Amino acid sequence: xxxxxxxxxxxxxxxxxxxxxxxxxxxxxxxxxxxxxxxxxxxxxxxxxxxxxxxxxxxxxxxxxxxxxxxxxxxxxxxxxxxxxxxxxxxxxxxxxxxxxxxxxxxxxxxxxxxxxxxxxxxxxxxxxxxxxxxxxxxxxxxxxxxxxxxxxxxxxxxxxxxxxxxxxxxxxxxxxxxxxxxxxxxxxxxxxxxxxxxxxxxxxxxxxxxxxxxxxxxxxxxxxxxxxxxxxxxxxxxxxxx
Amino acid sequence: xxxxxxxxxxxxxxxxxxxxxxxxxxxxxxxxxxxxxxxxxxxxxxxxxxxxxxxxxxxxxxxxxxxxxxxxxxxxxxxxxxxxxxxxxxxxxxxxxxxxxxxxxxxxxxxxxxxxxxxxxxxxxxxxxxxxxxxxxxxxxxxxxxxxxxxxxxxxxxxxxxxxxxxxxxxxxxxxxxxxxxxxxxxxxxxxxxxxxxxxxxxxxxxxxxxxxxxxxxxxxxxxxxxxxxxxxxxxxxxxxxxxxxxxxxxxxxxxxxxxxxxxxxxxxxxxxxxxxxxxxxxxxxxxxxxxxxxxxxxxxxxxxxxxxxxxxxxxxxxxxxxxxxxxxxxxxxxxxxxxxxxxxxxxxxxxxxxxxxxxxxxxxxxxxxxxxxxxxxxxxxxxxxxxxxxxxx
Numbered sequence: 001x002x003x004x005x006x007x008x009x010x011x012x013x014x015x016x017x018x019x020x021x022x023x024x025x026x027x028x029x030x031x032x033x034x035x036x037x038x039x040x041x042x043x044x045x046x047x048x049x050x051x052x053x054x055x056x057x058x059x060x061x062x063x064x065x066x067x068x069x070x071x072x073x074x075x076x077x078x079x080x081x082x083x084x085x086x087x088x089x090x091x092x093x094x095x096x097x098x099x100x101x102x103x104x105x106x107x108x109x110x111x112x113x114x115x116x117x118x119x120x121x122x123x124x125x126x127x128x129x130x131x132x133x134x135x136x137x138x139x140x141x142x143x144x145x146x147x148x149x150x151x152x153x154x155x156x157x158x159x160x161x162x163x164x165x166x167x168x169x170x171x172x173x174x175x176x177x178x179x180x181x182x183x184x185x186x187x188x189x190x191x192x193x194x195x196x197x198x199x200x201x202x203x204x205x206x207x208x209x210x211x212x213x214x215x216x217x218x219x220x221x222x223x224x225x226x227x228x229x230x231x232x233x234x235x236x237x238x239x240x241x242x243x
Numbered sequence: 244x245x246x247x248x249x250x251x252x253x254x255x256x257x258x259x260x261x262x263x264x265x266x267x268x269x270x271x272x273x274x275x276x277x278x279x280x281x282x283x284x285x286x287x288x289x290x291x292x293x294x295x296x297x298x299x300x301x302x303x304x305x306x307x308x309x310x311x312x313x314x315x316x317x318x319x320x321x322x323x324x325x326x327x328x329x330x331x332x333x334x335x336x337x338x339x340x341x342x343x344x345x346x347x348x349x350x351x352x353x354x355x356x357x358x359x360x361x362x363x364x365x366x367x368x369x370x371x372x373x374x375x376x377x378x379x380x381x382x383x384x385x386x387x388x389x390x391x392x393x394x395x396x397x398x399x400x401x402x403x404x405x406x407x408x409x410x411x412x413x414x415x416x417x418x419x420x421x422x423x424x425x426x427x428x429x430x431x432x433x434x435x436x437x438x439x440x441x442x443x444x445x446x447x448x449x450x451x452x453x454x455x456x457x458x459x460x461x462x463x464x465x466x467x468x469x470x471x472x473x474x475x476x477x478x479x480x481x482x483x484x485x486x487x488x489x490x491x492x493x494x495x496x497x498x499x500x501x502x503x504x505x506x507x508x509x510x511x512x513x514x515x516x517x518x519x520x521x522x523x524x525x526x527x528x529x530x531x532x533x534x535x536x537x538x539x540x541x542x543x544x545x546x547x548x549x550x551x552x553x554x555x556x557x558x559x560x561x562x563x564x565x566x567x568x569x570x571x572x573x574x575x576x577x578x579x580x581x582x583x584x585x586x587x588x589x590x591x592x593x594x595x596x597x598x599x600x601x602x603x604x605x606x607x608x609x610x611x612x613x614x615x616x617x618x619x620x621x622x623x624x625x626x627x628x629x630x631x632x633x634x635x636x637x
Binding site: 084 | 280281309310311312313336339340342343344346347350351352354355358368369371372373375376379380383384385388
């Protein structure tokens with residue numbers, strides 16, 4: 001539903017524009033996709049690499065290579081100088097949480113968005129924690145000299161990557177993602193979709209132009225770049241172009 | 244002639260150099276406007292040095308800097324541009340947008356830090372990951388590697404039942420049934436409804452009882468291994484097993500290890516007179532380096548020096564904990580020549596480093612008394628002639 005909604009011609013609310021950064025587009029993600037969408041794609045990549053790691057019968061070097069790919073898709077090293085973000089599941093989801101909670105701070109955010117934001121932030125914690133665990137266990141495999149240990153841990157990494165996408169079953173009740181501690185991106189997506197369905201005015205996917213041309217003025221007002229013509233505002237000129 | 248030559252060269256280079264410079268500048272401008280990432284950023288910086296009033300280059304540079312999240316640099320570049328061209332509307336809009344992105348990013352980073360620091364578990368995300376890592380290593384790996392992970396896990400997350408269960412399971416694999424039993428008891432005390440611990444405890448108890456029998460009735464390395472398997476700190480038979488370890492080690496010529504084992508037996512409430520006599524015998528031997536190790540099992544001498552121990556049934560259920568008896572004073576050992584015994588805490592320190600975190604719960608003799616095959620005693624697999632504790636027969 002999130003991806004399929006068409007573009008809106010009507011000017012979106014500021015809160016919806018920030019939500020759009022998580023769901024539709026953001027300036028520095030691969031292909032400028034929405035942060036949550038990037039998280040889902042990276043989680044799938046991590047799971048596929050981890051699966052390949054478990055299907056290597058005897059070649060430890062290949063298992064290690066697959067696990068390096070898992071780290072790259074889940075929580076890649078970041079530039080030390082604060083340069084462009086290397087997006088993995090953790091960075092993308094963390095960014096999505098940031099923008100969704102930021103949306104809740106907008107003056108035009110509905111109570112629905114506000115209530116959702118804090119719950120979503122809390123519920124997404126399980127996936128973020130799993131990202132850290134996947135990274136540290138994958139590193140153990142990469143550093144391991146024991147084939148038996150490497151294979152056992154690679155199996156665990158695979159299970160964790162599956163849980164990150166579909167939810168886990170930590171309490172062994174036979175139901176994956178039955179509570180927030182077991183949540184994966186699938187359950188988080190359901191939460192987002194439920195929130196969007198409750199929105200009034202209804203949420204529609206935000207046009208790319210609005211996503212990349214939202215401006216917060218020093219006096220606290222939010223405007224889009226094409227509104228940047230008011231002679232009374234601190235910059236007092238018209239707009240054009242965009243990032 | 245020379246002035247003519249110089250004039251000619253100046254005419255030639257004066258024409259070529261500006262042309263080359265203009266060509267380079269155009270190439271850099273093109274790279275700046277068409278490339279992306281660090282390539283665009285470098286090209287734009289170079290092009291801007293040559294053309295500081297080119298608003299297109301400045302916009303492209305600010306764009307590249309925003310893309311790489313260097314918002315402050317982008318803001319500085321745009322402000323410089325507005326000083327040169329105060330009425331540039333596009334630059335003003337870009338500046339406002341860069342400032343907004345910077346503020347938004349700061350807010351998000353601040354929230355992220357808050358999120359990482361505050362959690363219901365009271366641990367940072369790094370600590371949580373480490374606990375998770377240790378839990379998986381503890382419960383999924385095998386033997387010593389698993390045991391080390393469980394011990395590390397308990398050090399950072401005391402009271403975590405999964406670590407107790409994992410530790411106990413690893414100890415079972417390593418055939419250290421006494422310690423396993425003790426750890427299952429801890430797990431059950433923490434989670435009384437844990438039926439898994441109850442079942443595992445019954446198995447550990449049964450295997451331990453077999454080990455106690457082997458420890459007390461067999462000889463040589465088999466018996467020593469069985470003693471180690473059976474040893475349960477705080478168990479009713481701890482002193483008896485430790486004393487037996489001393490006997491076996493003494494018989495194997497491992498004098499220092501035997502002394503350590505006797506000391507541990509005394510500390511765990513063993514018969515002071517009997518053990519002191521054995522320590523005395525070892526001390527006399529130690530004072531005369533020419534003498535070979537005592538060939539006769541010292542338990543025989545001990546039997547002469549002390550009344551037979553109270554009958555004990557190894558089939559009796561093992562009590563959960565026995566209050567430690569006061570440690571006997573060293574002065575009770577009757578020979579001045581007796582080597583100064585290693586104090587118990589030191590023996591605990593001698594345990595493997597990874598186990599030090601819960602050293603107080605680990606057997607002191609686990610590493611202090613290695614169990615190579617006894618050189619003076621042939622392994623028969625049958626019961627030896629050493630006197631048995633009451634209640635046992637050959």
